[in-house]
Amino acid sequence: MSVDRRKFLKNFLVGAATIPTLTACGGGSGSDSNNTNGGGNTSPESPGGQDSTPTEKLQFLVVGDTGTGTQGQYHVAAAMEKVAKAQGAQFVLGAGDNIYEEGVTSVDDPRFLDSFEYPYQNLDLPFYMCLGNHDCASTIFGGGSNNKRGDYQVDYHYSTNRYSNKWKMPARFYNEMFGKQSNGAPFLELFVVDSNPLTSFYIDRDEDFNWQNYGYPQQMWMKETVEASQAHWKIAMSHVPYKSNGKHGNAGNLDEGLRILFNNPDADGLRYKAFLEDAFAHKIDMLFTGHDHSMQWIKPVPEFGPAHIIVSGAGGKTDALKEPERNPTFYQREEMLGFVWVELAKSTMKVEFYVVDPDTGDYRVGFTRETTKPVTTEAQTLEPELV
Amino acid sequence: MKRRDFITQASAAGLSLGLLSACGGEPNTDNPTSNGTSQSPGNTLANIRKHMPDYNGPTPFIHGVASGDPLPYQVILWTRITAEGLDEIPVVVQVSETPDFSSVVYEGIGYARSSSDYTVKIDAHLPQAGTTYYYRFESLGHLSTMGRTRSTPANSEQTDHLRLAVVSCSNYPYGYFNAYRRVAYRPDLDAVIHLGDYIYEYAQGEYADKNLTEKRPIDPPHEIVSLEDYRRRYACYRTDGDLQECHRQHPFICVWDDHEITDNSWQGGAKNHNPENGEGDYLERKRAAVKAYFEWMPIRRVDPDNDIRIYRHFEFGQLLSLMMLDTRLIGRSEQVSLPSQARDPDRQLLGHEQEKWLFNQLQTSHSRGARWHVIGQQVMLSPLTLGTLPDNPNWHIGGGAQLNYDQWDGYEVSRRNLLGRIEAMGLNNAVVLTGDIHSSWAMDVAVDPGNLLLYDRRTGEGSLAVEFVTPAVTSPAAPTKGLSDIAAAALIPLNRHLKWVDLYHRGYMVLDVTPERCKADWFHLETVSEPSNQEHFARSYLTKDGGNHVERANAPSAPKLNAPALAPAASQTTEIL
Numbered sequence: 001m002s003v004d005r006r007k008f009l010k011n012f013l014v015g016a017a018t019i020p021t022l023t024a025c026g027g028g029s030g031s032d033s034n035n036t037n038g039g040g041n042t043s044p045e046s047p048g049g050q051d052s053t054p055t056e057k058l059q060f061l062v063v064g065d066t067g068t069g070t071q072g073q074y075h076v077a078a079a080m081e082k083v084a085k086a087q088g089a090q091f092v093l094g095a096g097d098n099i100y101e102e103g104v105t106s107v108d109d110p111r112f113l114d115s116f117e118y119p120y121q122n123l124d125l126p127f128y129m130c131l132g133n134h135d136c137a138s139t140i141f142g143g144g145s146n147n148k149r150g151d152y153q154v155d156y157h158y159s160t161n162r163y164s165n166k167w168k169m170p171a172r173f174y175n176e177m178f179g180k181q182s183n184g185a186p187f188l189e190l191f192v193v194d195s196n197p198l199t200s201f202y203i204d205r206d207e208d209f210n211w212q213n214y215g216y217p218q219q220m221w222m223k224e225t226v227e228a229s230q231a232h233w234k235i236a237m238s239h240v241p242y243k244s245n246g247k248h249g250n251a252g253n254l255d256e257g258l259r260i261l262f263n264n265p266d267a268d269g270l271r272y273k274a275f276l277e278d279a280f281a282h283k284i285d286m287l288f289t290g291h292d293h294s295m296q297w298i299k300p301v302p303e304f305g306p307a308h309i310i311v312s313g314a315g316g317k318t319d320a321l322k323e324p325e326r327n328p329t330f331y332q333r334e335e336m337l338g339f340v341w342v343e344l345a346k347s348t349m350k351v352e353f354y355v356v357d358p359d360t361g362d363y364r365v366g367f368t369r370e371t372t373k374p375v376t377t378e379a380q381t382l383e384p385e386l387v
Numbered sequence: 388m389k390r391r392d393f394i395t396q397a398s399a400a401g402l403s404l405g406l407l408s409a410c411g412g413e414p415n416t417d418n419p420t421s422n423g424t425s426q427s428p429g430n431t432l433a434n435i436r437k438h439m440p441d442y443n444g445p446t447p448f449i450h451g452v453a454s455g456d457p458l459p460y461q462v463i464l465w466t467r468i469t470a471e472g473l474d475e476i477p478v479v480v481q482v483s484e485t486p487d488f489s490s491v492v493y494e495g496i497g498y499a500r501s502s503s504d505y506t507v508k509i510d511a512h513l514p515q516a517g518t519t520y521y522y523r524f525e526s527l528g529h530l531s532t533m534g535r536t537r538s539t540p541a542n543s544e545q546t547d548h549l550r551l552a553v554v555s556c557s558n559y560p561y562g563y564f565n566a567y568r569r570v571a572y573r574p575d576l577d578a579v580i581h582l583g584d585y586i587y588e589y590a591q592g593e594y595a596d597k598n599l600t601e602k603r604p605i606d607p608p609h610e611i612v613s614l615e616d617y618r619r620r621y622a623c624y625r626t627d628g629d630l631q632e633c634h635r636q637h638p639f640i641c642v643w644d645d646h647e648i649t650d651n652s653w654q655g656g657a658k659n660h661n662p663e664n665g666e667g668d669y670l671e672r673k674r675a676a677v678k679a680y681f682e683w684m685p686i687r688r689v690d691p692d693n694d695i696r697i698y699r700h701f702e703f704g705q706l707l708s709l710m711m712l713d714t715r716l717i718g719r720s721e722q723v724s725l726p727s728q729a730r731d732p733d734r735q736l737l738g739h740e741q742e743k744w745l746f747n748q749l750q751t752s753h754s755r756g757a758r759w760h761v762i763g764q765q766v767m768l769s770p771l772t773l774g775t776l777p778d779n780p781n782w783h784i785g786g787g788a789q790l791n792y793d794q795w796d797g798y799e800v801s802r803r804n805l806l807g808r809i810e811a812m813g814l815n816n817a818v819v820l821t822g823d824i825h826s827s828w829a830m831d832v833a834v835d836p837g838n839l840l841l842y843d844r845r846t847g848e849g850s851l852a853v854e855f856v857t858p859a860v861t862s863p864a865a866p867t868k869g870l871s872d873i874a875a876a877a878l879i880p881l882n883r884h885l886k887w888v889d890l891y892h893r894g895y896m897v898l899d900v901t902p903e904r905c906k907a908d909w910f911h912l913e914t915v916s917e918p919s920n921q922e923h924f925a926r927s928y929l930t931k932d933g934g935n936h937v938e939r940a941n942a943p944s945a946p947k948l949n950a951p952a953l954a955p956a957a958s959q960t961t962e963i964l
Binding site: 278 | 732743750779780781800803804808809810811812813834835
């Protein structure tokens with residue numbers, strides 16, 4: 001597809017194109033693989049942004065690896081609904097694998113309904129979504145070699161024909177601002193990474209998604225965007241973990257022992273690890289990921305700075321922790337569904353892990369911890385760049 | 388450079404005094420012009436000269452002069468004072484555009500103190516970028532020999548030609564420093580890059596040419612361990628006339644390798660550190676070695692909070708960025724001996740901080756539009772194996788049997804990180820300079836040179852960068868040329884990225900850089916067993932702009948025309964003022 005055509009389609013989409021128009025335009029590809037599709041910016045409808053009074057608190061839910069459409073996903077959704085009602089939540093973060101097992105193949109794919117709209121239909125909050133390997137896969141194995149498929153999930157954000165307005169994915173990777181401080185700067189800025197092209201099991205032959213054309217430009221964009229951020233709280237979300245005690249493991253050595261089945265030399269996440277450290281280390285307060293179907297709160301590690309590292313990948317599937325001692329944790333839970341509720345205040349954050357029984361749907365608080373804001377403004381000094 | 392900027396910069400240096408011609412006055416060295424920071428009325432050149440300690444001995448400048456770490460408007464000037472019984476000795480330095488000192492552009496003062504082994508370093512401010520200067524020190528009624536140095540071209544300048552000599556592995560008891568002598572004779576060099584093993588730590592006779600024991604005895608005669616030992620070893624090396632001459636004529640850009648501390652050193656230990664033999668605590672030894680290095684080498688401290696940091700960068704106009712690394716002390720994990728251990732993702736060669744710095748520098752260099760991105764470092768980056776197999780990190784089958792896990796082969800993840808970054812950035816024109824291995828090599832740098840699909844040995848396609856390895860000044864590799872030829876004939880077919888290797892000759896490399904290509908000319912010596920001026924051109928390889936692989940060239944590059952005159956030989960070393 002030519003660039004001009006892509007632009008045309010994109011403009012059309014951003015405008016008010018309907019799905020039938022699009023299909024008429026040329027065959028089921030409402031996608032945009034151009035890198036301009038990355039780096040989407042804040043939409044004016046940011047929650048908490050309309051009010052002129054400074055934000056005191058923000059609450060949100062984090063859930064990952066949701067898109068099964070099974071009973072488990074409905075159980076988690078029901079629990080999220082109750083927690084949001086009881087404790088407040090302004091939005092939800094979806095940490096990827098939004099549509100199992102192999103994503104969607106068009107912007108009007110019914111799996112948007114089965115794996116997202118119906119399960120969360122009673123939860124009227126915007127969902128900020130991130131792409132996972134299954135969203136970019138062409139087989140049920142989730143090999144991630146079809147990144148272009150992820151574009152349909154971006155297109156769905158712009159679709160006017162969708163079931164609800166909850167789905168937020170303005171670009172494959174993007175930032176989003178929430179609330180405001182007294183000086184007008186945002187209270188929270190969210191940075192969403194598209195990790196699949198950086199770590200897929202199998203090589204994507206589409207050159208648009210290689211490191212030169214996609215990975216490194218994303219890295220530079222992310223780094224610059226984080227550096228320029230004036231937000232009080234900075235939070236990143238990605239699908240593939242930076243650290244995890246689950247079967248996928250730590251970036252740099254992902255899927256140890258399994259990789260013999262893979263052909264992408266980047267499947268160990270060595271460059272992905274460098275990406276995350278380059279863009280986020282010492283700058284963000286929290287990193288949320290999914291991919292491993294468990295709940296983990298991993299303690300900060302020196303090379304990443306004070307950020308808390310949270311894996312919330314049990315929104316639809318469960319898994320065992322493979323190596324519970326791999327990284328020191330505040331909390332970890334295997335073989336249970338769950339999600340995380342977060343409350344951010346000026347200088348403290350409260351994180352609650354909710355555990356949901358996959359069979360009965362019973363839920364309870366698994367762990368609660370309140371702590372001070374990891375990155376203090378004074379600590380954000382410039383690095384010495386001498387000679 | 389704007390004159391005002393120059394004055395501002397000069398004023399910022401607490402030690403600079405005169406600045407006379409830049410301030411518009413006569414080049415009168417006695418004019419006590421204050422430039423803002425030298426508030427004390429007593430702290431003037433005239434006063435300093437008047438109040439020199441009493442001294443009637445011979446010239447105190449017996450270790451020569453040196454310069455290093457050139458920037459567009461700054462250079463480190465070094466000397467040492469040998470004057471028994473004195474401490475806190477004032478030393479004045481003058482910098483001139485001409486060898487006759489008719490136009491002095493900078494005067495500064497330093498103090499030779501026992502706490503720094505009487506070495507003096509002055510970070511002189513220079514009015515012009517890309518310019519050759521002459522300097523001399525003055526103390527205790529004596530003038531030093533005259534030194535010559537050169538500022539780098541201004542960062543934004545379209546430099547069209549640079550020449551850099553590259554040396555390493557200069558073991559004093561293993562031979563004469565004929566390589567330094569030859570390099571000293573070349574008036575057209577912009578700088579000399581020393582990739583480490585500037586000194587060796589061994590006891591007399593332990594790693595030496597047995598025939599030279601009488602002629603090149605080392606001091607102290609035992610293995611160096613303490614601060615005093617390291618200082619004495621540097622002092623011993625610096626009495627060598629060829630080394631002094633090389634320092635006198637060119638600014639050096641130096642990094643240490645292992646022998647500046649002890650053999651195969653890493654962050655927390657070294658192969659040749661033996662506490663059981665009374666060598667004490669390694670960290671103490673490392674501190675001593677590092678302190679002596681900073682005292683004796685013309686290197687600028689880049690991070691006041693980190694004594695051990697020597698990784699730093701230089702910019703030579705728009706033509707070249709030079710990143711100098713420390714693959715030894717600041718981040719290296721302990722050496723291992725098995726390929727599986729070498730792939731441990733937690734092992735580091737550079738350490739997180741330095742790696743991050745390097746990647747940022749590469750990006751900066753890329754963004755500022757520098758043509759060549761040169762990485763000066765110690766140990767071989769490219770694999771050296773007895774049979775290169777495909778090397779996908781998911782399969783852990785490849786790489787063949789690597790021969791030396793002290794080099795990047797032992798730090799697979801660090802190498803993949805670096806090459807992965809170069810690939811991701813789409814960075815062209817990365818050139819790696821290497822020492823350590825006492826031999827001459829020209830190589831393509833590919834992520835997986837054994838993989839026929841990823842690297843084509845005939846066209847160089849798939850190569851991401853090039854690596855040029857400089858031979859030793861004196862340290863030996865293969866004992867005869869015959870053995871070297873046999874080894875080379877075996878290694879080249881087994882290492883598909885390897886284009887040339889000579890394991891026999893000592894010598895040096897001249898890196899000749901133009902916007903069109905970056906070229907390494909190897910010069911080999913006839914002998915290091917006796918003082919000699921004999922050298923021959925050995926080989927030449929170049930990489931073209933955008934080529935990212937080596938190609939053989941037939942002849943060495945032509946010298947620069949109108950090179951600035953070498954500093955005249957020392958006729959007035961001991962002139963009483």
